Amino acid sequence: MPPQYAPSLRSRLAPLLLFLQTGFIIVFAFYTEIERNGNADDFSKCYPEFQDVNVIVILGFGFLGTFLVRHGFSGSGFNLLVAAMATQWALILNGVESLYDRGRLRIDLKSLVVAEMCTASALISIGAVLGKTNPVQLILIGLLEVSGFILNKWLLQLLLNTQLLISIMMLHIFGSLFGLMLTGILYRKGSERRFEKEKFDTKMGLFSMLGTVFLWMFWPSFNSVLVDDWPPGRKLGAVCSTYLALAVSAVTAAAVSVLSNPKGKLNLIHLQSCILAGGVAVGVSMSAVRHPWEAMIIGFAAAIISSVGFQYLKIHMLLAFQCHDTCAILSSHALPGLLGWLAHLVLQIKDSDDHTVAIRFAVFHICSLLITIALSVTLGILTGLLIRLKFWRPPQYNKCFDDQAFWEFSHLVVRK
Amino acid sequence: MPPQYAPSLRSRLAPLLLFLQTGFIIVFAFYTEIERNGNADDFSKCYPEFQDVNVIVILGFGFLGTFLVRHGFSGSGFNLLVAAMATQWALILNGVESLYDRGRLRIDLKSLVVAEMCTASALISIGAVLGKTNPVQLILIGLLEVSGFILNKWLLQLLLNTQLLISIMMLHIFGSLFGLMLTGILYRKGSERRFEKEKFDTKMGLFSMLGTVFLWMFWPSFNSVLVDDWPPGRKLGAVCSTYLALAVSAVTAAAVSVLSNPKGKLNLIHLQSCILAGGVAVGVSMSAVRHPWEAMIIGFAAAIISSVGFQYLKIHMLLAFQCHDTCAILSSHALPGLLGWLAHLVLQIKDSDDHTVAIRFAVFHICSLLITIALSVTLGILTGLLIRLKFWRPPQYNKCFDDQAFWEFSHLVVRK
């Protein structure tokens, strides 16, 4: 059999990028302006948190995806590319409402932060199909996922009057369910066995550890950036709660990793997937967490659920549902996200004195979950069907998880 | 001889982690609360500095310890694990006093920062025994060291009325002496020769450089975060002094490295150990440094002492005192810390007009050093004796500095 070269991207990727980018520039030229009435103090208060979120989205998610031995360039490079596209698109979509009201789509630091968080939900989805898709597909997934997520946010606000913080934090649930549906639809025969090149390496493990550590360090900013600091101390509470939840889930994930391993060893990929579970769960339940110990218990439970999901559900999903999940987003985002949703419900009901209010809240809360699930599953399936078309020239089976399909390697040193 | 497998951690590590973590959650549930009366402005002022300290503790110390070729996972992973445990423990211990006063252990950003700095002292100790201990031992060392350090801080405040800034900055001296005692007690026969796997690698050198560079960049925050900005400009002074001292010690360390090398070459591990010496020494003498040039001279002297320690004392310590010091904490923390203590004494006496005040200060200052040394040495020896027990299943001699003893390596790519 002659060697098979990966299909060229030139006729698909370049026109798509140039067309979309030109379109974005035109939209920005006619419809946006910088919000100039802001307070200078607000800028300096918000800017460091914006940068932390930026580091999470660009560096954290990017380097988290570098753990596969031949997939480092794609993991970090495509993440940057998708993030650069999706953030612009999210800025436009998020501004549509203010476009109606004021004729202009205003941009300030808060709108950039919200756009980056919408992008984060797309980057989570992409985690499920990483290595099995080409950049054209990834960009389409990114843009469609962001559109769906913003539609979901808008529906929740319109129908249920959900706060921005709560609807944005649905990003973990929305992004991961969208991604799981997608990878189910994109299933290729034969991938019950491991892909030939889906292998690790100690150095790549460290690059991926670097991404994880940045996510772990700056996650308190991710959870607190949209919290209103009123009454005073809310933001401090969000930071301390997230910090402690992350500490607890790092410790718990290590314990469960050792317990569930037959030789009693730690597993780095397992740790990288599960030490953030506490941060995810606390983020989703952020507006109901009052005390640090509540966050710590949520972090404890999230790390256990996430670890169990990683160890037992991942392989089950693959065999039973033909759902190959590269970055284990089921255990790192979907399960902790659902747990956070549940914790929010329980905490809010516990805190209500009035039965009517509690029931009303529960109904709204359950509806918001159902809407999110329905929308993410539907749109994930539709996106999957679109992406599966041969037109996009997906990489062949034996080119999956291989940088050489998309990146030029000239003047590369040859190891003898 | 049959191949020896490293002893399983399962029956030791998992119960220890789960037991301690559950205990911490219970303590937090009953005795802590978020400080809600803080000023919102204080939060936004302090938060970026808190994150810089967080980066130093988690990323900086973590990746600094990855320079050994087969020890990257342990270097970065165990650092995270110990930091997550020790910070929680330090938060509890530091709050005991306010627990008596107000019935509650209040948590705010400052208490988190102080807890992280106590953790930093534990991470310094661990640098001496890295690669020769298992994670169970590391966690016990971390918790005992933090307890000892907080006891020391409390004694200094009680007996000598030492300021928080000064007693915290003793962390370099306390942590390094504690670690050196520990590694002396844990000495294994045969380690006068190099361990078989105690080797470097160019890629690992770069990971370690990354950690060093983060420490170097954010060290001004580490030194200034606890400085009260009164009179105005104190904090700016701390930042500028630390910055200049670090610049001077980077340049000086490079010069000494070239001078002391037989072939006139630079040594990366030497640089990584010594370019921070200026920051350490200025940190210890921070409350007496008034002018940037004082900091620069301290940085110059610190880099020379640290380099001499690295080149000549390290091997002497091993042969004469049977003290194997993996991360060279003697030269990177103990010597610059002691120099900083001396510089503080000299500067304070130079600045006093009154003889009585100067002598009184000198007595207090010498006492505080003696207490710190006595406590760190005693507790280091006691901890060493406890840790040496076979019960903790330390790794065999030929499994030292080897990730495979503790980490699972499945689906690892095989280099032919």
Added chain:
Amino acid sequence: MPPQYAPSLRSRLAPLLLFLQTGFIIVFAFYTEIERNGNADDFSKCYPEFQDVNVIVILGFGFLGTFLVRHGFSGSGFNLLVAAMATQWALILNGVESLYDRGRLRIDLKSLVVAEMCTASALISIGAVLGKTNPVQLILIGLLEVSGFILNKWLLQLLLNTQLLISIMMLHIFGSLFGLMLTGILYRKGSERRFEKEKFDTKMGLFSMLGTVFLWMFWPSFNSVLVDDWPPGRKLGAVCSTYLALAVSAVTAAAVSVLSNPKGKLNLIHLQSCILAGGVAVGVSMSAVRHPWEAMIIGFAAAIISSVGFQYLKIHMLLAFQCHDTCAILSSHALPGLLGWLAHLVLQIKDSDDHTVAIRFAVFHICSLLITIALSVTLGILTGLLIRLKFWRPPQYNKCFDDQAFWEFSHLVVRK
């Protein structure tokens, strides 16, 4: 032929470093003081931005230069060394004026930031000769370039009354032209062919990606840190404009990379050189950019020009002008910088209602470019002639791009 060892650095590097460092300390001791009348609020507002610039200069430029397989230690280590020297020197030179006025050279965060930006211009120059020079030469280049750049800034301010922001942002044009002249003068016969060790590696590509990503993330701080926030919103505008320009140039660079590659693949080194072009161009034209879409168009054009320069001009420069440009500073700084200058001119003229003002501005603007080019070219040539002397013991041809010429590799693991 016997093996050739690289010449020892001991007799050159160590005396130079110690002599200069001692001199700097003496100057600081007699002539500088910390600015203590500053507002505490200003400190906390400016500190996070200062740290972002610090990360760009130390980590970003340092790790950007690690893409060559055997040159990682030199790339990151020498960058740190030159930055530590050049920043001190720039602090002194920038303060000379205030030394005349007030008898003291005052240091505050702003003067540190300006000094780091002058250092950035030296680090850009060094990018052109990286791997072909020894650290002694690099330090001399760094100090001379910084002197030249500050002379240029001072001339622009004296003759044309140019604002600080505009004269500092000339750093891209000044640094890159200086570096290109330098590398032209330092040309060695035979380097039309590739150097033997000028090769890449996937892992080194990721280290370099890490540096690029940090530059990309924190570039908004680099462009906005010197923008006065008056009228309010100027700084926010600078941040948003830079962010969007960077996003656009990342997308555009990827598109052009695919289009210009014969196999339709992406090229990581190309991306790393070109995704920052938008940030550079917007930085140079910062004081005239009013709307984000202007920045986006500048980013689009900059990425295209930079990519074309990388793909076609780089090799042309080498063959026609004997100018070997290691880090492709022509395409990553010179071309986008010139484009930014042009964009500034066009935008400013478009915004002026009055013809006289517009022409006056154009004349001043063209003069400032001519002065910058004349000074950078002249000083680059003079520096090149000085650096070319055999006295500095440059590395032999076959030791270029090799860490082993300058770094000790003891206890290195041997790959069988």
